[in-house]
Amino acid sequence: MSYRIAVIKGDGVGPEVIDEAKKVLDAVSYAYNFNLDYQDYLMGGAAIDRVGTPLPEETLKGALSSDAILFGAIGGEKWDTLPLEQRPEAGLLKLRKALDAFANLRPTLVYNELLEASTLKPNVIEGVDILVVRELTGGIYFGEPRGQDSHKGYNTMVYTVEEIQRVARVAFEIAMKRRKKICSVDKANVLEVSRLWREVVTQMANEYQEVELTHMYVDNAAMQLVRNPKQFDVILTGNLFGDILSDEASMISGSIGLLPSASIGSKVSLYEPIHGSAPDIARQGIANPIATIASASMMLRYSLKEESAANAIDRAIRKVLKEGYRTRDIASFGAKELCTTDGLGSIIAEYATEGK
Ligand code: IPM
Ligand code: MG
Numbered sequence: 195m196s197y198r199i200a201v202i203k204g205d206g207v208g209p210e211v212i213d214e215a216k217k218v219l220d221a222v223s224y225a226y227n228f229n230l231d232y233q234d235y236l237m238g239g240a241a242i243d244r245v246g247t248p249l250p251e252e253t254l255k256g257a258l259s260s261d262a263i264l265f266g267a268i269g270g271e272k273w274d275t276l277p278l279e280q281r282p283e284a285g286l287l288k289l290r291k292a293l294d295a296f297a298n299l300r301p302t303l304v305y306n307e308l309l310e311a312s313t314l315k316p317n318v319i320e321g322v323d324i325l326v327v328r329e330l331t332g333g334i335y336f337g338e339p340r341g342q343d344s345h346k347g348y349n350t351m352v353y354t355v356e357e358i359q360r361v362a363r364v365a366f367e368i369a370m371k372r373r374k375k376i377c378s379v380d381k382a383n384v385l386e387v388s389r390l391w392r393e394v395v396t397q398m399a400n401e402y403q404e405v406e407l408t409h410m411y412v413d414n415a416a417m418q419l420v421r422n423p424k425q426f427d428v429i430l431t432g433n434l435f436g437d438i439l440s441d442e443a444s445m446i447s448g449s450i451g452l453l454p455s456a457s458i459g460s461k462v463s464l465y466e467p468i469h470g471s472a473p474d475i476a477r478q479g480i481a482n483p484i485a486t487i488a489s490a491s492m493m494l495r496y497s498l499k500e501e502s503a504a505n506a507i508d509r510a511i512r513k514v515l516k517e518g519y520r521t522r523d524i525a526s527f528g529a530k531e532l533c534t535t536d537g538l539g540s541i542i543a544e545y546a547t548e549g550k
Contacts, residue, residue: 206471209264214539238282240266248285311448328436451482
Protein backbone atom coordinates (compact mmCIF):
# COMPACT_ATOMS: atom_id res chain seq x y z
CA MET A 195 0.00 0.00 0.00
CA SER A 196 1.09 3.54 -0.64
CA TYR A 197 -0.34 6.60 1.10
CA ARG A 198 -0.01 10.28 0.35
CA ILE A 199 0.83 12.31 3.42
CA ALA A 200 0.69 16.09 3.38
CA VAL A 201 3.34 17.32 5.80
CA ILE A 202 3.09 20.79 7.31
CA LYS A 203 6.07 21.52 9.51
CA GLY A 204 5.10 25.06 10.41
CA ASP A 205 7.02 27.26 12.84
CA GLY A 206 9.06 27.11 16.02
CA VAL A 207 9.66 23.53 17.12
CA GLY A 208 7.31 22.28 14.35
CA PRO A 209 10.04 21.31 11.85
CA GLU A 210 12.20 19.45 14.37
CA VAL A 211 9.41 17.40 15.92
CA ILE A 212 8.00 16.57 12.48
CA ASP A 213 11.41 15.34 11.38
CA GLU A 214 11.41 12.84 14.25
CA ALA A 215 7.88 11.69 13.47
CA LYS A 216 8.94 11.10 9.86
CA LYS A 217 11.98 9.19 11.03
CA VAL A 218 9.76 6.87 13.05
CA LEU A 219 7.20 6.59 10.25
CA ASP A 220 9.93 5.70 7.77
CA ALA A 221 11.17 2.98 10.07
CA VAL A 222 7.77 1.39 10.66
CA SER A 223 6.59 1.75 7.08
CA TYR A 224 9.61 -0.21 5.93
CA ALA A 225 9.19 -2.82 8.65
CA TYR A 226 5.46 -3.19 8.12
CA ASN A 227 5.55 -3.04 4.38
CA PHE A 228 3.78 0.07 3.25
CA ASN A 229 4.90 3.22 1.55
CA LEU A 230 4.47 6.82 2.63
CA ASP A 231 4.73 9.46 -0.01
CA TYR A 232 5.31 12.79 1.75
CA GLN A 233 4.63 16.16 0.26
CA ASP A 234 5.71 19.26 2.20
CA TYR A 235 3.44 22.29 2.40
CA LEU A 236 3.72 25.74 3.94
CA MET A 237 1.41 27.10 6.59
CA GLY A 238 1.55 29.69 9.37
CA GLY A 239 4.47 32.04 9.83
CA ALA A 240 6.65 30.09 7.42
CA ALA A 241 4.02 30.63 4.73
CA ILE A 242 3.57 34.31 5.59
CA ASP A 243 7.32 34.84 5.20
CA ARG A 244 7.57 32.96 1.92
CA VAL A 245 4.33 33.73 0.13
CA GLY A 246 2.59 36.39 2.21
CA THR A 247 -0.41 34.39 3.42
CA PRO A 248 -0.83 31.91 6.31
CA LEU A 249 -2.65 29.29 4.22
CA PRO A 250 -1.52 29.21 0.57
CA GLU A 251 -3.96 27.76 -1.95
CA GLU A 252 -1.43 25.07 -2.80
CA THR A 253 -1.39 23.86 0.80
CA LEU A 254 -5.14 23.65 0.93
CA LYS A 255 -5.31 21.73 -2.34
CA GLY A 256 -2.49 19.41 -1.31
CA ALA A 257 -4.06 18.74 2.07
CA LEU A 258 -7.46 18.00 0.55
CA SER A 259 -6.02 15.53 -1.94
CA SER A 260 -3.90 13.60 0.57
CA ASP A 261 -4.76 10.51 2.62
CA ALA A 262 -3.82 12.26 5.87
CA ILE A 263 -2.13 15.41 7.09
CA LEU A 264 0.68 15.53 9.60
CA PHE A 265 1.20 18.92 11.14
CA GLY A 266 3.75 20.36 13.59
CA ALA A 267 2.89 23.75 15.07
CA ILE A 268 2.53 27.37 14.05
CA GLY A 269 2.95 30.86 15.42
CA GLY A 270 5.56 33.01 17.04
CA GLU A 271 6.28 36.48 18.33
CA LYS A 272 7.45 37.62 14.93
CA TRP A 273 3.91 37.55 13.57
CA ASP A 274 2.11 38.65 16.75
CA THR A 275 1.43 42.19 15.61
CA LEU A 276 -0.36 41.18 12.42
CA PRO A 277 -4.13 41.62 12.19
CA LEU A 278 -6.00 38.47 13.26
CA GLU A 279 -6.88 37.30 9.75
CA GLN A 280 -3.25 37.47 8.63
CA ARG A 281 -1.75 35.71 11.63
CA PRO A 282 -0.36 32.16 11.47
CA GLU A 283 -3.28 30.87 13.57
CA ALA A 284 -5.72 32.06 10.91
CA GLY A 285 -4.11 29.56 8.54
CA LEU A 286 -4.73 26.65 10.87
CA LEU A 287 -8.30 27.71 11.60
CA LYS A 288 -9.01 28.03 7.88
CA LEU A 289 -7.50 24.63 7.21
CA ARG A 290 -9.57 22.95 9.93
CA LYS A 291 -12.68 24.57 8.50
CA ALA A 292 -11.85 23.62 4.91
CA LEU A 293 -11.21 20.03 6.00
CA ASP A 294 -14.51 20.10 7.88
CA ALA A 295 -12.50 18.62 10.76
CA PHE A 296 -15.23 19.18 13.31
CA ALA A 297 -14.14 16.67 15.95
CA ASN A 298 -10.84 17.10 17.69
CA LEU A 299 -9.75 14.09 19.73
CA ARG A 300 -7.26 14.85 22.48
CA PRO A 301 -6.29 11.90 24.63
CA THR A 302 -4.63 12.43 27.98
CA LEU A 303 -3.06 9.37 29.35
CA VAL A 304 -0.67 8.93 32.15
CA TYR A 305 2.45 6.94 31.46
CA ASN A 306 3.25 5.04 34.66
CA GLU A 307 6.92 5.74 34.13
CA LEU A 308 6.17 9.45 34.44
CA LEU A 309 3.85 9.43 37.45
CA GLU A 310 6.26 11.73 39.24
CA ALA A 311 6.49 14.12 36.30
CA SER A 312 3.07 15.58 36.92
CA THR A 313 2.61 18.47 39.30
CA LEU A 314 -0.32 16.48 40.67
CA LYS A 315 0.15 13.70 43.21
CA PRO A 316 0.81 10.22 41.77
CA ASN A 317 -2.21 8.69 43.53
CA VAL A 318 -4.47 11.32 41.95
CA ILE A 319 -3.33 10.64 38.42
CA GLU A 320 -2.37 6.98 38.32
CA GLY A 321 -4.44 5.24 35.65
CA VAL A 322 -5.97 8.40 34.21
CA ASP A 323 -7.18 7.86 30.66
CA ILE A 324 -9.29 10.75 29.36
CA LEU A 325 -10.34 11.61 25.84
CA VAL A 326 -11.38 15.19 25.23
CA VAL A 327 -13.65 15.45 22.20
CA ARG A 328 -13.54 19.12 21.29
CA GLU A 329 -15.82 20.63 18.66
CA LEU A 330 -13.39 22.30 16.27
CA THR A 331 -15.06 24.16 13.44
CA GLY A 332 -17.76 26.15 15.20
CA GLY A 333 -18.52 27.99 18.41
CA ILE A 334 -16.99 31.32 19.35
CA TYR A 335 -13.96 30.73 17.14
CA PHE A 336 -16.08 31.09 14.02
CA GLY A 337 -19.34 32.71 15.11
CA GLU A 338 -20.63 35.89 13.49
CA PRO A 339 -20.87 38.76 14.15
CA ARG A 340 -17.35 39.39 15.28
CA GLY A 341 -15.26 42.49 15.23
CA GLN A 342 -13.31 45.19 16.94
CA ASP A 343 -13.48 48.94 16.82
CA SER A 344 -12.09 51.66 19.01
CA HIS A 345 -14.51 51.11 21.86
CA LYS A 346 -15.54 47.46 21.67
CA GLY A 347 -14.49 44.00 20.68
CA TYR A 348 -17.02 41.19 20.25
CA ASN A 349 -17.43 37.57 19.26
CA THR A 350 -20.40 35.27 19.09
CA MET A 351 -20.68 31.78 20.50
CA VAL A 352 -23.12 29.97 18.28
CA TYR A 353 -23.91 26.33 17.65
CA THR A 354 -26.56 24.81 15.45
CA VAL A 355 -28.32 21.58 16.33
CA GLU A 356 -26.53 19.82 13.47
CA GLU A 357 -23.11 20.97 14.62
CA ILE A 358 -23.75 19.67 18.12
CA GLN A 359 -25.22 16.42 16.86
CA ARG A 360 -22.32 15.48 14.63
CA VAL A 361 -19.61 16.02 17.24
CA ALA A 362 -21.74 14.38 19.93
CA ARG A 363 -22.18 11.36 17.67
CA VAL A 364 -18.40 11.00 17.42
CA ALA A 365 -18.13 11.18 21.20
CA PHE A 366 -20.85 8.57 21.77
CA GLU A 367 -19.38 6.18 19.22
CA ILE A 368 -15.94 6.45 20.83
CA ALA A 369 -17.36 6.14 24.33
CA MET A 370 -18.96 2.83 23.29
CA LYS A 371 -15.46 1.51 22.62
CA ARG A 372 -14.10 2.85 25.91
CA ARG A 373 -15.55 2.91 29.42
CA LYS A 374 -18.96 4.13 28.17
CA LYS A 375 -18.98 7.39 30.09
CA ILE A 376 -19.41 10.87 28.68
CA CYS A 377 -19.21 14.10 30.60
CA SER A 378 -20.58 16.92 28.47
CA VAL A 379 -19.13 20.26 29.50
CA ASP A 380 -20.96 23.55 28.99
CA LYS A 381 -22.04 26.75 30.70
CA ALA A 382 -25.76 26.11 30.60
CA ASN A 383 -26.37 28.15 33.76
CA VAL A 384 -25.49 31.30 31.82
CA LEU A 385 -25.41 30.75 28.05
CA GLU A 386 -28.29 29.94 25.69
CA VAL A 387 -25.88 28.23 23.32
CA SER A 388 -24.98 25.87 26.16
CA ARG A 389 -28.61 25.16 26.97
CA LEU A 390 -29.09 24.01 23.40
CA TRP A 391 -25.87 22.00 23.60
CA ARG A 392 -27.15 20.21 26.69
CA GLU A 393 -30.57 19.49 25.16
CA VAL A 394 -29.11 18.05 21.97
CA VAL A 395 -26.55 15.89 23.75
CA THR A 396 -29.19 14.63 26.19
CA GLN A 397 -31.42 13.74 23.27
CA MET A 398 -28.68 11.79 21.58
CA ALA A 399 -28.05 9.76 24.71
CA ASN A 400 -31.41 8.04 24.05
CA GLU A 401 -29.73 6.29 21.14
CA TYR A 402 -26.89 5.09 23.34
CA GLN A 403 -28.58 3.57 26.39
CA GLU A 404 -25.36 1.93 27.54
CA VAL A 405 -23.49 5.19 27.78
CA GLU A 406 -23.68 7.04 31.07
CA LEU A 407 -24.04 10.73 30.27
CA THR A 408 -23.38 13.46 32.81
CA HIS A 409 -23.21 17.22 32.42
CA MET A 410 -20.85 19.65 34.06
CA TYR A 411 -20.37 23.39 33.98
CA VAL A 412 -17.03 24.33 32.54
CA ASP A 413 -15.77 26.11 35.66
CA ASN A 414 -16.51 23.04 37.76
CA ALA A 415 -14.95 20.77 35.11
CA ALA A 416 -11.74 22.80 35.25
CA MET A 417 -11.67 22.24 39.00
CA GLN A 418 -12.64 18.54 38.85
CA LEU A 419 -9.88 17.83 36.32
CA VAL A 420 -7.23 18.58 38.87
CA ARG A 421 -9.19 17.44 41.93
CA ASN A 422 -10.06 13.96 40.67
CA PRO A 423 -9.26 13.36 36.99
CA LYS A 424 -10.00 9.63 37.26
CA GLN A 425 -13.74 10.36 37.25
CA PHE A 426 -13.55 11.21 33.53
CA ASP A 427 -13.62 8.94 30.49
CA VAL A 428 -14.80 11.00 27.49
CA ILE A 429 -15.22 14.76 27.88
CA LEU A 430 -17.40 16.26 25.16
CA THR A 431 -17.29 20.01 24.78
CA GLY A 432 -17.28 23.02 22.48
CA ASN A 433 -14.40 24.73 20.74
CA LEU A 434 -13.26 27.29 23.32
CA PHE A 435 -13.93 25.21 26.43
CA GLY A 436 -12.17 22.28 24.77
CA ASP A 437 -9.16 24.41 23.92
CA ILE A 438 -8.76 25.41 27.54
CA LEU A 439 -9.63 22.09 29.18
CA SER A 440 -7.35 20.06 26.90
CA ASP A 441 -4.35 22.19 27.83
CA GLU A 442 -5.25 21.70 31.47
CA ALA A 443 -5.75 17.96 31.02
CA SER A 444 -2.41 17.63 29.27
CA MET A 445 -0.55 18.60 32.41
CA ILE A 446 -2.01 15.61 34.23
CA SER A 447 0.37 13.56 32.11
CA GLY A 448 3.34 15.66 33.17
CA SER A 449 4.19 17.49 29.99
CA ILE A 450 2.27 19.04 27.16
CA GLY A 451 5.06 17.61 25.01
CA LEU A 452 3.60 14.12 25.28
CA LEU A 453 0.12 14.42 23.90
CA PRO A 454 -1.13 13.92 20.35
CA SER A 455 -4.38 14.87 18.67
CA ALA A 456 -6.48 13.96 15.70
CA SER A 457 -8.94 16.27 13.97
CA ILE A 458 -11.50 14.30 12.05
CA GLY A 459 -14.53 15.15 9.99
CA SER A 460 -16.04 14.44 6.63
CA LYS A 461 -12.84 14.88 4.60
CA VAL A 462 -9.13 14.31 5.25
CA SER A 463 -8.02 14.08 8.89
CA LEU A 464 -5.33 16.22 10.45
CA TYR A 465 -2.88 14.98 13.07
CA GLU A 466 -0.91 17.32 15.30
CA PRO A 467 0.68 17.52 18.74
CA ILE A 468 -1.47 19.55 21.11
CA HIS A 469 1.45 21.76 22.08
CA GLY A 470 2.22 24.95 20.22
CA SER A 471 5.29 26.17 18.38
CA ALA A 472 7.28 27.02 21.55
CA PRO A 473 9.59 29.49 19.76
CA ASP A 474 11.59 29.96 22.96
CA ILE A 475 12.99 26.44 22.72
CA ALA A 476 13.07 26.06 18.91
CA ARG A 477 16.22 24.87 17.15
CA GLN A 478 17.98 23.89 20.35
CA GLY A 479 17.27 20.19 20.04
CA ILE A 480 15.41 20.08 23.36
CA ALA A 481 11.79 19.82 22.22
CA ASN A 482 10.01 16.61 23.12
CA PRO A 483 9.08 14.79 19.88
CA ILE A 484 6.77 12.28 21.60
CA ALA A 485 3.55 14.26 21.06
CA THR A 486 4.18 14.40 17.33
CA ILE A 487 5.34 10.80 17.10
CA ALA A 488 2.19 9.78 18.96
CA SER A 489 0.17 11.89 16.51
CA ALA A 490 1.80 9.98 13.66
CA SER A 491 0.73 6.78 15.38
CA MET A 492 -2.88 8.05 15.56
CA MET A 493 -2.62 8.83 11.85
CA LEU A 494 -1.57 5.26 11.08
CA ARG A 495 -4.38 3.88 13.21
CA TYR A 496 -7.27 6.12 12.21
CA SER A 497 -6.59 7.25 8.66
CA LEU A 498 -4.37 4.54 7.17
CA LYS A 499 -5.64 1.56 9.18
CA GLU A 500 -2.06 0.41 9.77
CA GLU A 501 -2.87 -0.78 13.26
CA SER A 502 0.20 -2.99 13.79
CA ALA A 503 2.60 -0.20 12.91
CA ALA A 504 0.69 2.19 15.18
CA ASN A 505 0.88 -0.30 18.04
CA ALA A 506 4.60 -0.69 17.45
CA ILE A 507 5.09 3.06 17.83
CA ASP A 508 3.01 3.22 21.01
CA ARG A 509 5.00 0.33 22.49
CA ALA A 510 8.26 2.03 21.55
CA ILE A 511 7.22 5.25 23.28
CA ARG A 512 6.42 3.34 26.45
CA LYS A 513 9.69 1.51 26.25
CA VAL A 514 11.88 4.60 25.95
CA LEU A 515 10.07 6.15 28.89
CA LYS A 516 10.44 2.98 30.91
CA GLU A 517 14.14 2.83 30.17
CA GLY A 518 14.62 6.41 31.29
CA TYR A 519 15.30 8.20 28.03
CA ARG A 520 14.06 11.74 28.50
CA THR A 521 14.02 15.09 26.80
CA ARG A 522 14.54 18.10 29.02
CA ASP A 523 10.86 18.80 29.81
CA ILE A 524 10.58 15.50 31.69
CA ALA A 525 14.23 15.10 32.63
CA SER A 526 13.87 15.47 36.37
CA PHE A 527 11.74 12.33 36.61
CA GLY A 528 13.40 8.97 36.35
CA ALA A 529 15.88 10.08 33.70
CA LYS A 530 18.74 7.74 33.01
CA GLU A 531 19.76 9.51 29.89
CA LEU A 532 19.02 13.05 28.76
CA CYS A 533 18.24 13.03 25.04
CA THR A 534 18.04 15.58 22.29
CA THR A 535 14.95 15.74 20.12
CA ASP A 536 16.82 13.86 17.42
CA GLY A 537 18.29 11.34 19.86
CA LEU A 538 14.93 10.42 21.34
CA GLY A 539 13.38 10.11 17.89
CA SER A 540 16.12 7.71 16.81
CA ILE A 541 15.65 5.45 19.82
CA ILE A 542 11.88 5.35 19.32
CA ALA A 543 12.42 4.50 15.62
CA GLU A 544 14.78 1.71 16.61
CA TYR A 545 12.44 0.27 19.26
CA ALA A 546 9.43 0.53 16.97
CA THR A 547 11.03 -1.87 14.51
CA GLU A 548 12.65 -4.25 16.99
CA GLY A 549 12.28 -7.87 16.04
CA LYS A 550 11.11 -7.01 12.52
C1 IPM B 1 -4.89 24.47 19.70
C2 IPM B 1 -4.32 25.86 19.56
C3 IPM B 1 -5.09 26.57 18.46
C4 IPM B 1 -6.53 26.69 18.93
C5 IPM B 1 -4.54 27.93 18.05
C6 IPM B 1 -3.09 27.85 17.63
C7 IPM B 1 -5.36 28.57 16.96
O1 IPM B 1 -4.36 26.52 20.78
O2 IPM B 1 -4.85 23.72 18.72
O3 IPM B 1 -5.36 24.14 20.78
O4 IPM B 1 -6.88 27.58 19.70
O5 IPM B 1 -7.33 25.84 18.51
MG1 MG C 1 -4.95 25.30 22.41
